Amino acid sequence: MTHSPHHHDPYPWLAPYYDWMARVMLVPFGGERAFRRRALDALDVGPGTRVLELGCGTGSMTRDLLARGARVTAVDLSEPMLARARRKAPGARFVRRDILSWEGEGAHDRVLLSFVLHEMDREIRARALSVAGRALAEGGLLGVLDFAGSAPRPVDDVFRAYLRVAEPEVAADVLEGLPAEVERGGFEIRRRLPLALGTARMLVARRR
Secondary structure (H helix, E strand, O other): OOOOOOEOOOHHHHHHHHHHHHHHHHHHHOOHHHHHHHHHHHHOOOOOOEEEEEOOOOOHHHHHHHHOOOEEEEEEOOHHHHHHHHHHOOOOEEEEOOHHHOOOOOOEEEEEEEOOHHHEOHHHHHHHHHHHHHHEEEEEEEEEEEEOOOOOOOHHHHHHHHHHHHOOHHHHHHHHHHHHHHHHOOEEEEEEEEEHHHOEEEEEEEEO
16 A cells, blocks of 8 residues: 555654654653643543544554553554554544545534644645534544644744744644644534643634
8 A cells, every 4th residue: 555645644754753752842842641631531532432543553542542441443554653653542443544535424423533634734634624514423523632822922933933944834834824724624613622731722623
């Protein structure tokens, strides 16, 4: 399987360092575990919840979802990232696939996109949200965890400088505009939870 050109793909070389980088970056904001716990609390995941994780990366969220008793299908295109995720969360079902090609419909209580959409341009983000919507069962919830631009200065200045250096150019689009894109995708946002002093945000939404 070849990698699609529609998204930023540093993971063949980044995978060995990804978890370490996440831990270091979140230390000033209370730590990685507390960050993920607050995000998943907002999504109301519990025993038996059927979760589709689109873009699971190295499986940190996958592991935490399993710890809550969820039944998780985790999708990612990067084999180096999936190799780590399988070791970290062996109880999940892992699928190597471009998330835009996911075809399951109406089978999941929750769909999670965690730090995925900022790597895509606006058109591709809309397609990813459409895939997520089709995968949700009636009454299910979408969780979108990604960067946000609501941190106080000077934190926001430092954060935006990091984005310019370390992330694709399209990442800046999600800072203020992502909630509107989620709503245009056919969702009603039920909760907006700022995280990491406003450098990130968890959106919880339901299909209209």
